[in-house]
Amino acid sequence: MTPSEIMSPDIPPAIPKYEQAYRTILERLKAGRYPVGGRMPTEDELARYFKVSRVTIRRSLDMLVQDGYVERRQGSGYRVVTLSPVSDTCLTSFTDAMLRTGREPTSRLLQIENLPAGDPRFAELPSELAGQAVTCISRLRLVDGKAQMLVHTYAASDLLRDAQPQDFPETGPAQSILRILRSRFMLEWSAACEDISPVAANAVMAEIFDIDAGTPILKQACSAFGDTGKTVFFEEVFRTGSVSFNLSQQIRIPTHN
Amino acid sequence: MTPSEIMSPDIPPAIPKYEQAYRTILERLKAGRYPVGGRMPTEDELARYFKVSRVTIRRSLDMLVQDGYVERRQGSGYRVVTLSPVSDTCLTSFTDAMLRTGREPTSRLLQIENLPAGDPRFAELPSELAGQAVTCISRLRLVDGKAQMLVHTYAASDLLRDAQPQDFPETGPAQSILRILRSRFMLEWSAACEDISPVAANAVMAEIFDIDAGTPILKQACSAFGDTGKTVFFEEVFRTGSVSFNLSQQIRIPTHN
DNA sequence: GAGTGGTCTAGACCACGAA
DNA sequence: TCGTGGTCTAGACCACTCC
Numbered sequence: 001m002t003p004s005e006i007m008s009p010d011i012p013p014a015i016p017k018y019e020q021a022y023r024t025i026l027e028r029l030k031a032g033r034y035p036v037g038g039r040m041p042t043e044d045e046l047a048r049y050f051k052v053s054r055v056t057i058r059r060s061l062d063m064l065v066q067d068g069y070v071e072r073r074q075g076s077g078y079r080v081v082t083l084s085p086v087s088d089t090c091l092t093s094f095t096d097a098m099l100r101t102g103r104e105p106t107s108r109l110l111q112i113e114n115l116p117a118g119d120p121r122f123a124e125l126p127s128e129l130a131g132q133a134v135t136c137i138s139r140l141r142l143v144d145g146k147a148q149m150l151v152h153t154y155a156a157s158d159l160l161r162d163a164q165p166q167d168f169p170e171t172g173p174a175q176s177i178l179r180i181l182r183s184r185f186m187l188e189w190s191a192a193c194e195d196i197s198p199v200a201a202n203a204v205m206a207e208i209f210d211i212d213a214g215t216p217i218l219k220q221a222c223s224a225f226g227d228t229g230k231t232v233f234f235e236e237v238f239r240t241g242s243v244s245f246n247l248s249q250q251i252r253i254p255t256h257n
Numbered sequence: 258m259t260p261s262e263i264m265s266p267d268i269p270p271a272i273p274k275y276e277q278a279y280r281t282i283l284e285r286l287k288a289g290r291y292p293v294g295g296r297m298p299t300e301d302e303l304a305r306y307f308k309v310s311r312v313t314i315r316r317s318l319d320m321l322v323q324d325g326y327v328e329r330r331q332g333s334g335y336r337v338v339t340l341s342p343v344s345d346t347c348l349t350s351f352t353d354a355m356l357r358t359g360r361e362p363t364s365r366l367l368q369i370e371n372l373p374a375g376d377p378r379f380a381e382l383p384s385e386l387a388g389q390a391v392t393c394i395s396r397l398r399l400v401d402g403k404a405q406m407l408v409h410t411y412a413a414s415d416l417l418r419d420a421q422p423q424d425f426p427e428t429g430p431a432q433s434i435l436r437i438l439r440s441r442f443m444l445e446w447s448a449a450c451e452d453i454s455p456v457a458a459n460a461v462m463a464e465i466f467d468i469d470a471g472t473p474i475l476k477q478a479c480s481a482f483g484d485t486g487k488t489v490f491f492e493e494v495f496r497t498g499s500v501s502f503n504l505s506q507q508i509r510i511p512t513h514n
Numbered sequence: 515g516a517g518t519g520g521t522c523t524a525g526a527c528c529a530c531g532a533a
Numbered sequence: 534t535c536g537t538g539g540t541c542t543a544g545a546c547c548a549c550t551c552c
Contacts, residue, residue, distance in 0.1 A: 016520080016522090042536080042538085043538065044536095044537085052522080052523085054523095055312075055524090056522060058538090059521095066506075071447075073530085074530050074537070075529075075531035075532075075538065076536095077531095077536090077538075078537095091504050091507060091508060191504075191505040191508070192505060193504060194502045194504055195500070197475070198455040198475050216473035217455055217473070218455050227330065242452050242453055242454035245452075246449075246450050247347075247451055248450075249323075275541090300518075312542070313540080313541060315520095330550080331518070331520060332519065332549035334517090334550090
């Protein structure tokens with residue numbers, strides 16, 4: 001009895017069991033079914049419930065642990081840690097993060113621009129994007145009406161063909177640039193790196209963010225790459241405030257010698 | 258035939274097979290055995306070589322992929338991406354990162370200090386550390402003689418009992434504070450979060466880093482937690498330059514609907 | 515079509531935690 | 534002691550890549 005026989009009576013299996021179980025458990029988690037700080041069902045219980053093997057359900061639980069939602073302890077079981085693990089990278093949806101905490105994110109499209117040859121901004125871009133037509137989308141992100149981030153998204157004009165203002169909603173979940181790049185422009189990426197540096201706010205940003213010129217702010221520069229290693233898009237974010245990360249999944253305890 | 262029977266003729270097995278294979282492959286990777294951009298052996302070959310099942314060797318390879326060293330593609334195989342994936346969190350060893358790139362990291366112990374009650378720095382610490390005796394270790398980190406980071410490490414004085422200057426070597430791999438906390442003070446942590454914010458260099462830092470006062474620099478604040486959820490230590494890092502991250506492991510491609 | 519990774523299973527034994 | 538997670542296996546079939 002093969003997996004696809006079980007899960008898909010017909011054509012479109014596509015969603016692996018571990019992914020289905022992951023999503024279902026996460027939904028329940030967020031719905032408060034397993035209270036924060038409380039115990040979760042055991043691996044065996046979950047495996048029985050989802051009708052999968054223990055290996056498979058463990059894979060789902062691995063993802064939840066890595067996401068930072070739950071933690072596990074041998075002999076003791078799983079406990080819910082938090083419903084909103086922090087992670088403020090360019091690849092996590094700011095929109096979703098705000099919605100999750102009950103705040104109101106909005107966007108203001110400032111400009112859709114084809115960079116003219118010789119534009120000095122090419123110097124800031126990954127070299128791979130240089131030497132071709134590049135489109136830059138500039139948006140201001142606000143929370144409860146207050147400016148929080150200035151975002152420039154760069155990609156080869158080929159990939160953003162016919163980008164129009166109406167492609168960039170200013171409210172609701174659809175305003176997420178990551179979602180737009182995927183749904184509207186069919187971009188996909190599988191790897192990325194980000195660099196965070198401190199800069200002084202210039203006059204323009206000072207006005208946007210309502211701070212003094214020269215105030216230190218953060219600049220996040222993120223490159224996303226496709227399966228073939230080609231740069232898919234580049235994003236530059238200027239933001240006030242700080243960014244946070246959950247590092248738990250990075251800890252490799254050198255207990256073994 | 259159980260795992261421990263195979264791997265450990267006697268007492269101290271402890272190192273799982275997937276960990277052994279992971280380390281061995283990583284060693285070879287760094288030794289240049291599989292050139293960057295080149296193909297790696299297949300899962301079956303590695304499984305045979307290490308005399309483990311494919312599931313186990315896949316776990317080792319998962320770790321390498323997550324670390325950012327290699328990438329895999331269905332139907333094609335594994336390729337080496339880089340020998341030095343970026344990740345500049347407080348929980349990655351600055352010492353090791355520098356040594357890996359052939360540069361010379363050194364440290365200068367500035368102070369070992371028991372915070373007096375009512376010290377204003379308590380306000381910066383996680384609330385959990387407040388209300389008890391706290392020790393602060395201040396060190397300056399240099400690369401090729403140039404100051405790069407100012408690091409304050411805070412922990413309950415209980416945990417840093419009898420900390421002496423000689424506990425903090427100023428050269429070599431042993432200067433890593435993470436290593437010192439583990440080996441000398443037996444601290445262990447399994448979760449952590451980090452917050453990065455921009456600050457203006459004050460007069461002291463300006464002199465340390467040889468920059469103008471008011472120049473934007475980065476402040477990293479990191480809390481590390483033990484198995485029981487208690488804060489083990491808190492670290493505050495001021496640094497010039499930027500920090501970089503490999504985000505590849507965070508990408509959850511929503512291909513499945 | 516051959517080769518390679520992607521997913522999945524059923525069953526086993528060990529190590530740790532709590533009662 | 535018992536329950537829970539930690540590790541491991543041998544074998545299976547599918548989906549994708551490349552020839």
